[in-house]
Amino acid sequence: MRNFVIVFAATALMATLVGYFIAKVALAPARNALLFQKRFIGDIAHELRTPIAIIKTNSEVSLMDTSLDPKVQRVLHSNIDELNRASEIINNLLTFSNWTRPEQMNFxxxxxxxxxxxxxxxxxxxxxxxxxxxxxxxxxxxxxxxxxxxxxxxxxxxxxxxxxxxxxxxxxxxxxxxxxxxxxxxxxxxxxxxxxxxxxxxxxxxxxxxxxxxxxxxxxxxxxxxxxxxxxxxxxxxxxxxxxxxxxxxxxxxxxxxxxxxxxxxxxxxxxxxxxxxxxxxxx
Ligand SMILES: Nc1ncnc2c1ncn2[C@@H]1O[C@H](COP(=O)(O)OP(=O)(O)OP(=O)(O)O)[C@@H](O)[C@H]1O
Ligand SMILES: [Mg+2]
Incomplete structure (x- = not known):
């Protein structure tokens, strides 16, 4: 009876371990794909940040010229609004790709x-x-x-x-x-x-x-x-x-x-x- 219990426990333990490793191996491609997706998103967002900031600064500098045609001023203001929205989206993308490492956060x-x-x-x-x-x-x-x-x-x-x-x-x-x-x-x-x-x-x-x-x-x-x-x-x-x-x-x-x-x-x-x-x- 005792032997049976030991064999049973050992088999259950083996089955659990095998199940765990199979699940780990099976899920690895999905995990890697998610990590790759996050890194890719982060890289693109990072690349877009600088040109957007430059266009925004140029538009703001142009608006300092008070002799500008009001129509042009309106277009520049609208461009700045859109650029602000684009920056917000980029910041969200950067956050999404970066904040997956809790060890780097201060609590x-x-x-x-x-x-x-x-x-x-x-x-x-x-x-x-x-x-x-x-x-x-x-x-x-x-x-x-x-x-x-x-x-x-x-x-x-x-x-x-x-x-x-x-x-x-x-x-x-x-x-x-x-x-x-x-x-x-x-x-x-x-x-x-x-x-x-x-x-x-x-x-x-x-x-x-x-x-x-x-x-x-x-x-x-x-x-x-x-x-x-x-x-x-x-x-x-x-x-x-x-x-x-x-x-x-x-x-x-x-x-x-x-x-x-x-x-x-x-x-x-x-x-x-x-x-x-x-x-x-x-x-x-
Ligand atoms: N309070 C809410 N009422 C109605 N729909 C909602 C609400 N919160 C979220 N949603 C729906 O869920 C979607 C996803 O929300 P989420 O906040 O992730 O993205 P978003 O608001 O579209 O864009 P972002 O937050 O990135 O500017 C929204 O587009 C909207 O359709
Ligand atoms: Mg939202």
């Missing part, structure tokens, strides 16, 4: 509320232009262990989507709260156009843009959520998207809560130490 204790405020500040003009109201609710605790630039990029991309895909007089609500199970939630809810069921599985794929949003969102590259999902993974977080066409979208990112280096510290305990502070602000 520290971060207040998610502070990062969200900064992201909202940077999007205030866009929200004003689109006449979308941003409402913020921040509860405590909300500390996470993270790279602050990466978290800023996560917050900016998600809030920017909420503004971009919501028609005028709509709302984007940003909520930061603990789930009392050791996580801090970053929730962005909008009252916008929503995402069709068939598109939902694809929104994290690089360059994917849903049909209905494509004609409205001029200059988007379909990279925002691909970057977000990479960065959330690096932070051991999770992201979920709920949406219904014409009824809006809710994006929820959950990060492990950070208490003095102990990510497993119960958010519930902190909660009893510092009662909830809820602050709401109208930004646009």
């Amino acid at each position: 520290s204790s971060i207040d998610l509320g502070v990062v969200a405020d900064a992201a909202i500040r940077s999007l205030r003009e866009l929200a004003k232009k689109k006449r979308v109201e941003i409402i913020v609710y921040k509860k405590t605790p909300r500390m996470i262990y993270a790279n602050s630039t990466a978290i800023g990029q996560i917050a900016t991309n998600i809030i920017k989507n909420a503004i971009s895909y919501t028609p005028a007089r709509g709302k984007a609500t940003v909520l930061i709260e603990p789930d009392y199970q050791g996580h801090i939630l970053f929730v962005v809810q909008d009252t916008g156009m929503g995402i069709e069921r068939k598109d939902l599985p694809h929104i994290f794929e690089p360059f994917f843009r849903a049909e209905r949003s494509r004609n409205r969102q001029h200059g988007s590259s379909g990279l925002g959520l691909a970057i977000v999902s990479e960065l959330v993974k690096i932070h051991h977080g999770k992201i979920a998207v709920k949406s219904a066409p014409n009824h809006g979208t809710t994006v929820t990112v959950s990060f492990p809560y950070y208490k003095n280096g102990d990510a497993a510290y119960s958010a519930k305990r902190e909660q009893t130490e510092h009662p909830d502070e809820i602050s709401a602000g109208f930004v646009a």
Whole structure:
């Protein structure tokens, strides 16, 4: 009987090891293809950055000549707008190809509320232009262990989507709260156009843009959520998207809560130490 148990355990162990190596070998081409794709994208983006910066500077210098025909001035201004959009896309491409090496990122204790405020500040003009109201609710605790630039990029991309895909007089609500199970939630809810069921599985794929949003969102590259999902993974977080066409979208990112280096510290305990502070602000 004992021999049988030993043989059985050894066979199971061998089967697991063989399975692991087969899966590793089978997945290697896909992994390499993704790495190659990222490197290729990064190289192209890098090459495009300099000529775009030069054209932009030349246009800005030309605009200093106040005697220029107003028609030419308008064309130059429009060129600069387009070049700014191109730079934003290139920056996204560079981020997408670079930020796959967590060992090169600095991590520290971060207040998610502070990062969200900064992201909202940077999007205030866009929200004003689109006449979308941003409402913020921040509860405590909300500390996470993270790279602050990466978290800023996560917050900016998600809030920017909420503004971009919501028609005028709509709302984007940003909520930061603990789930009392050791996580801090970053929730962005909008009252916008929503995402069709068939598109939902694809929104994290690089360059994917849903049909209905494509004609409205001029200059988007379909990279925002691909970057977000990479960065959330690096932070051991999770992201979920709920949406219904014409009824809006809710994006929820959950990060492990950070208490003095102990990510497993119960958010519930902190909660009893510092009662909830809820602050709401109208930004646009
Ligand atoms: N809040 C939202 N409401 C409706 N559709 C959304 C929302 N967020 C994302 N989408 C859909 O998912 C697609 C992918 O989003 P993603 O942020 O990755 O790219 P993008 O916004 O098109 O471009 P980029 O963010 O690179 O400028 C969008 O094109 C849009 O179709
Ligand atoms: Mg986007």
